[in-house]
Amino acid sequence: VDPLEEPVPGLGTYEDFNTIDWVREKSKDRDRHREITNKSRESTVALLHRISDAFSGWLLMLLVGLMAGALAGGIDIAAHWMTDLKGGVCLVGFWFNHEHCCWTYNETFQERDRCPQWKSWAELITGTSEPIPATYGQRQGTPWTGHQSIKTILSGFIIRGYLGKWTLIIKTITLVLAVSSGLSLGKEGPLVHVACCCANILCHLFTKYRKNEAKRREVLSAAAAVGVSVAFGAPIGGVLFSLEEVSYYFPLKTLWRSFFAALVAAFTLRSINPFGNSRLVLFYVEFHAPWHLVELAPFILLGIFGGLWGALFIKANIAWCRIRKTTRLGHYPITEVLVVAALTALVSYPNSYTRMSGSELISELFNDCSLLDSSQLCGYEQVETGAGNSLADRPAGPELYTALWQLALALIFKMTITVITFGMKVPSGLFIPSMAVGAIAGRLLGVGMEQLAYYNHDSILFRGWCSAGADCITPGLYAMVGAAACLGGVTRMTVSLVVIMFELTGGLEYIVPLMAATMTSKWVADALGREGIYEAHIRLNGYPFLEAKEEIDHNSLAVDVMTPRRGDPALTVLTQEGMTVGEVESLIESTRFSGFPVVLSQESQRLVGFVLRRDLLISIDNARKRQDGIVSASQVVFTEHLPPLSPEAPPPLPLRGIMDLSPFTVTDHTPIDITVDIFRKLGLRQCLVTHNGKLLGIITKKDVLKHMAQIANRDPDSILFN
């Protein structure tokens, strides 16, 4: 009787905090697909099953897009309402936000903001006019936050419950609270998480995706694209973000499906129309003047600033998170959030640029001043330019100078508070704060350049392209370039960043400045520290993540990395016959390896296969319970045909079915860079090392990561999971 005729429950699944075996998962899926294809020739029902199976991926993508788009729309609306609620309340109905409350109040556009239906708290209760910091935005018990965990999960790590329905509900609510609280954080990271939760929950509807960890990760990769797509209204940028930054395994099929899902989500969001302007994008920008080659110099300067800030931010933030992890501070997450929120509220209220939300600030900084603009940032002096360009560069007025001072203070405040805020136990994204820092710096530089150009038309720098009365410098463009540079410095995104910014502005025109700044920023930041913020957090958390971009410049061989090391006792192996159930059980108990190679015999050490600890345990347990005569003295047999046994011996336990007959092997002379390449590209969990056909040792993903940590002079024990 083959115990595998009916599958033993649990066989082939993974334990929590373990890495999946991509090759096995993909192979399982192909088997399943082959079975369905073969069956489909037999009956119409099976054919229909095959067709529905083929389209289930698309259906799932559609559902993910719809659900994530709807959720994002809901979050936007709720956050908008709650943000306004900090300032006042609508007397007609408290569920209206400021804009909707005043919708019917038919005055001129400027006056609409001050309609009688909307009462600020100050008007209602004299005294309290400070915004209510959303100190209720925290949740205990989710130590795994943000992109870094998504990235690790996508690389094949299992964290149960991280993408479940409770996480979704709590994340959604807390995201609204966190965004509207006025803390220095953005929503794109949590939105990616929310989209991934949606995808994970929807995966349960389809057997194909529920049962296969690799297939599910394809859907999650697409969901990451969806998250960015709804956060910025940038579907193409979202897909490229998922490809470049988050995903580990990204086949072309996923690319196309991700794009579909991202588009569906973007259009769902647009039909919900949370911003009330029927625009898909968060910051719609339209500039009037082209840029000039000379301006590349300040753009590159912004790139350098962005790179410096990015590197500095990562170092400071990681240091702060390490303090939080190691000292007693980590025990009081709620107090921490309360303190930071109070601090943010206190310090940011006096300055109008820190008082407004991050996206409003960025929006205002990106804005190109037209003549009618009443914003403080457009406080130029009116100059009679005659018949000239009405948008010409003008000298700055006192209002603008005040604004510049406030912006400079806001810059310093944003730079410090973001370091403390990111990594707290609230859902927090980094895009908006990073962009805000860059946008402030860019705007300052832009106004400076503009004034320089205005007062020095005839200098060698500006002669020829920036004559008097011309609109040649656009401070808004500088803000945009600065935002891209800072975001690039922090996240080290490249193509996806430029494409996201391109989708925001819609003009190919400005790609070159963006690209110059992003490139400079990445180079500068890379020179000061190789890893982006997500990789740094992955490392801080000790996740088993094999970075695809890292190059290994070390000429060690597989034999230097494998277990056992030179001098250690030989590798624990099973023989394909001759061992008893009792011996195997004691071997399992005495070791902590998650798998054992099976060899021909202890003398020859010739490799036959590989068997996983979990599968072995489950099978033996199952056999002891269900199969007659399996006792400790029964022989465990991995061969194809049962060996001849003496008649009085107990029946053997055949376990060839759970053995992986095609384990990956490399020779002991394989350079470590090739080994790492194999691990990355094939998504392996372990690899056996042979020498002249004899089994010598085993390399696991953890071994590789530990070795890489060692090369980089880091603590190899910081890699926690397998």
Place this chain on the structure above:
Amino acid sequence: VDPLEEPVPGLGTYEDFNTIDWVREKSKDRDRHREITNKSRESTVALLHRISDAFSGWLLMLLVGLMAGALAGGIDIAAHWMTDLKGGVCLVGFWFNHEHCCWTYNETFQERDRCPQWKSWAELITGTSEPIPATYGQRQGTPWTGHQSIKTILSGFIIRGYLGKWTLIIKTITLVLAVSSGLSLGKEGPLVHVACCCANILCHLFTKYRKNEAKRREVLSAAAAVGVSVAFGAPIGGVLFSLEEVSYYFPLKTLWRSFFAALVAAFTLRSINPFGNSRLVLFYVEFHAPWHLVELAPFILLGIFGGLWGALFIKANIAWCRIRKTTRLGHYPITEVLVVAALTALVSYPNSYTRMSGSELISELFNDCSLLDSSQLCGYEQVETGAGNSLADRPAGPELYTALWQLALALIFKMTITVITFGMKVPSGLFIPSMAVGAIAGRLLGVGMEQLAYYNHDSILFRGWCSAGADCITPGLYAMVGAAACLGGVTRMTVSLVVIMFELTGGLEYIVPLMAATMTSKWVADALGREGIYEAHIRLNGYPFLEAKEEIDHNSLAVDVMTPRRGDPALTVLTQEGMTVGEVESLIESTRFSGFPVVLSQESQRLVGFVLRRDLLISIDNARKRQDGIVSASQVVFTEHLPPLSPEAPPPLPLRGIMDLSPFTVTDHTPIDITVDIFRKLGLRQCLVTHNGKLLGIITKKDVLKHMAQIANRDPDSILFN
């Protein structure tokens, strides 16, 4: 004396029409990089060398972008001039094209076309008014044309001279001739080829890229992106095209660099400004009306048409090319081109829509009719709509009906002539003809829909969104969707196609119709035939190309694919000691394998390493010439330490240096799908098969391809190269 102290020339290089070993090439590059890094700590010169080495990739990309952009601009200008030359000549100077000739003639815009300086041939010589078919557009001796060869080269195949300077020069000239000849072909395919030639030539300037086949292919991938970028003014689309359609190995570093190069090229082209409108894009489109959900039905219909046409076109074109290959037709390429050109000229001249060039036609079809438009396609009857929308749908006039008839004829003509034209010995791209077919079909359907809407405002279909006097149907949009559908059906591009079209129009608005049509088109076409036109041509030519998208639904094992097959004599192997130079030489002569496994001994068959035939031949030749005492009786030794030899024996020849100590192995039980995955992802040339630690056989890329051909019921001997 180690003969490898000074490298033997030719060692580690490849023969023509062979596949490279990606792992070995990448490993070589990492060694080189490591060496430079180590040296850089010693002296300033070495440090500078390291820095220049690190930036050489970017410099190369810049140069490729500049050169390809400049060439594309030149080609555009020359083709424009030659196209005009078919119609007439400028009396002021024959090198002016029609537009430049009439530039100074200051009449109204409509009249500018008919300036006195420009004389048509008809005016000059009475009688000849037929366009001169560019029968001079052919070149013999390049049987490798188009994307399919680039794709194969990028996958690691070596075709010497295919990307050389002569190819570049001849391609550039003939492309101008071919484009201006009026044949039904586009320029994007040859432009990709031209860009790859530029990249290949520029690679010679940098040691890093000259000497490493894998690194060079990274540059070529970027060059493919550059080619599409300049052909359509779509840098992002170009990069995605390279990623999705052309490239085999596309690391993230290449993505970023490709994007850079594509941008540089696009901006170089724009500053040359060949179209005279300072637009980056070939077909600038601006639509006035949004689309409605109901319109998705006709869009999907266009998708079905595109899919059907794509599948049909591929079948017909491949059948025609097979006829060309197998019959005597293939011996007269020049006559063929002459006949096709004459036929094209004769048939296309009477119809004004076939007379104009493909891109002009597409441009006109995409165009949205404004009130002032004098084009035949906008020959609507003027209706007094009162205060209504001036762009409202109007009833078609007689002029438009004539245009529709002409378009229908043009559609049939384009559909047939493209089948014959693509694959001729002229540089030919498929994008423009495919798009033209789709655009015609789309425009016809669009005008149909428009008239339907005009006459049935109140029917259930149009009620609610298309009232009388509104501009609700845009025939130009239908043309665009149709073009995307047909292009998608032929090439099976997905994301890149949508992004290219998006970059052409610049509005996210129209992505959904495009996506719906492209998706439908791909599904329909895939249902009728799995492979796109490029894959079909690759198969026709018998290239060793391992398609990344193809799924293998066959449960054979590695043992079924390997050489030797069951029953064949055992694998030819070398032993690590004991064989003489003479024995090895006779073994090499008697077999045709391109490499030999080295085993411990003939009895144990335990694998030690793998040695390539070419390396073995070169080393023995070199040793016989240079080393004293190497005769046929000398022992060939692959061990680390020389074995003890009798004093009278000739000195041994140690060859461990040329042996690959880490050959890839799989077990005989490895499923073939996993084996193919390993080949694809790691870019292997061959893989050894073991059973319980014993060497059993070898699988080469050719074996895999032959097996896949067998599964698909194709002739396995159609795979020609190794």
